[in-house]
Amino acid sequence: MKKNLLVAQSGGPTAAINATLAGVIGQAMKEEQIDQVYGACYGIQGVLEQKFVNLTEKVDTEEKLEKLKRTPAAALGSCRFKLNDIKEDDSQYQEIVDILHKMNIGYFVYIGGNDSMDTVAKLSAYCKEKGIEDIKVIGGPKTIDNDLCGIDHCPGFGSAAKYISTVFCELEQEITVYEPKNVIIVEMMGRHAGWLTAAAALAEGKNGNVPYLVYLEETPFSLDRFIDDVKEKLESTNAVLVAVSEGVHDKEGRFLCEQEGSRELDVFGHTKLSGTGKILEEAVRAKIGCKVRSIELNLLQRCAGHILSKTDIEESGNLGANAVKLAVAGESGLMSSLTRVSDAPYTIEYSGVDIREVANKEKKIPVEWINEAGNGVKEELTTYLTPLVQGEVSSIYEDGMPSYIVLK
Template sequence: MKGNVLVGQSGGPTAVINSSLAGVFKTAMDRGFNKVYGMRYGIQGFLDEQYVDMSKYVKNELDLELLKRTPSAFLGTCRYKLPAIHEDKEVYEKIFHLLDKMDIEVLIYIGGNDSMDTIQKLSDYAILTGAKQRFIGCPKTIDNDLALTDHTPGYGSAAKYIGTSTKEVIRDCLGFSYKKKNVTVIEVMGRNAGWLTGATALSKAEDCDGPDLIYLPEIPFDIEKFTKKVETLLKKKDIVVAAVSEGIKNKEGKYICEFSAGSSTKDAFGHIQMTGTAAYLANYIHEKLGCKTRSVEFSTLQRSASHLASRIDINEAFMVGGAAIKAADEGLSGMMVVIDRLSDDPYQSTTGVYDVHRIANGEKVVPREWINKDGDYVTDEFVSYLKPLIQGDYTPMMVDGLPRHLTMNTKGYKDLYKVFNE
């Protein structure tokens, strides 16, 4: 008889992170594992023995479908950096004691770069000590910056929201364009990689000109050059819209947000907390050019908008969750599941696995050739890469006009079952 599976979610959530959780749960049950336990708040919560039996919450196919449509991390997440093995063996001894106590055969961690660091360290410790458990990373990040995978689950849905919202912001700007000069700066998530900000180019279509300028963190940002670009554009048109990554930096390597009143707090992995880039630039343009300005920060909306999730994204997130269990069941450990693109037209993808040591703590950025010569827009190649990932919709389960989500508070689902049993 097979043992149990332990699954956790880590880092910033996405609109489809729970579809991967659903894929892990269903595939583990289908393959004959005894139980699937979920860490509450990632490896940090697990160290405090916080975990749940997933079968208490996913009791039928309706619950499974509801979980796939639920945004944020169903189990809760964390940003916790495991120490190096030689620095604190007691942490690892505690984790593996709990794994043995719970008869855990497989541990799946759903997350991004920092989460793959956790999988790497746990699998290394298992090798050093001869532990029986197997460890597999399941990719997740809206940032799309994991190495060796064509793209990451979560990115397509975030891009779909960003493209849609950019189009709506531009439409809103045009409604106030009569005899007024107005500059809007849109801030999009992205610390060192501009995959999300580039998605604003999706708004460009027959009914929309798209943003006038797009700035990614891959290219040093020159605020004076930016100001001149905006000034030139305002001579030709009344409305200018610029999209910027929260992580754009000047040529000295200083984040533009650090010039604002934003926080300089750092997380457990040493990442500065980003905020205020668009607000700073909007104020700067107002002072220099005297025109009306405003800033729009998509913030957490871009990672939690499950009502705009891409069907491709939902399905691939479920697919990689299942592939993680399959890889572990076939004896692999210290690996991460990746998505391989087979074709664009029609779009097709499959899964593969790579050694997590080749992925953890790396960062995939937008290729320079996918950014124009002036560094203020993305190329057609970027848009062609992205478009297949935003296709299709995944209709939310609506009750009383609003989406219903799966939560650990199981009260109040009678109305949902009633709606879908009628």
């Protein structure tokens, strides 16, 4: 008997999470075992609240599927909702199972990051424990942070990395327009891993010779050493570009912005950071006195549908399709994944990894890929990053404006 497939999105938006959704829908429509494709709006919370849309009807042409692929953010909506601790109270899990049974869902693909993979791990473990074999739960990876374990790199990251490195190419043109000494500091997202910030290094030397300083979470940050670094660069040049992660911290692990600014917690208990770039800007102004400006890329870096990595969009779609294939093959409790076979030529293979190897873990940049001074990256890191930003696609434009598909 045919079963339906349910797909939902969770965690922070990316410019490629809808490409994965499109991959899921496209593949599900090809599978003989699958009848209707449903989407839950606003993640697992939307499943509990039974906010469903029929995607077989809503995305019924190749044109719509292509448009969805190039629509940024999360077309089904997302949530930051943590299921109850399964050991303390498993009623939510049974509630989800009941809803899925009621809707004849045999396959559930949940697209998200670390926290979302925790949901997949718990739900699939619950099904296994209770002997519920007619629901297959598969994770679809997604995060601009690139910090998921069990996968070579994360869908969404390549497009964010391309946006960031493109912005650095552009700012390098900007900063050399005037002659007086000038420092531009750009702050990137990334709570505990510096991958996004490292992407800035891809731009260095491509269109000029402005020196870059790149500060990542993986090595301790010192404000004094930062000022010395900038001073040293300004001795031989008029322009310096600084890339800094919002989460840089000292040896004791105290975030720069915690030391100088305010501290807030999000619902997951993570420290909410902001203002790192601003603190560095003020330090340069006070201690060096040259022209300086800080830019926070903010939300722009995760929703820039107008400059997407073709490689990322293709892989994101394939990972969605692969998730469906895994589910239909009877797998559950896996995350759709990819392995890099070689850098040159860039070759990858799709696979599935045990979700327990992914949930609640973080993949940081290997410290041996960062230079000794802790202010730049080594060739190993750019070799890793370069294939991920290859090729360009963008949202589809109509009458001068991006045209998206709206599903909610």
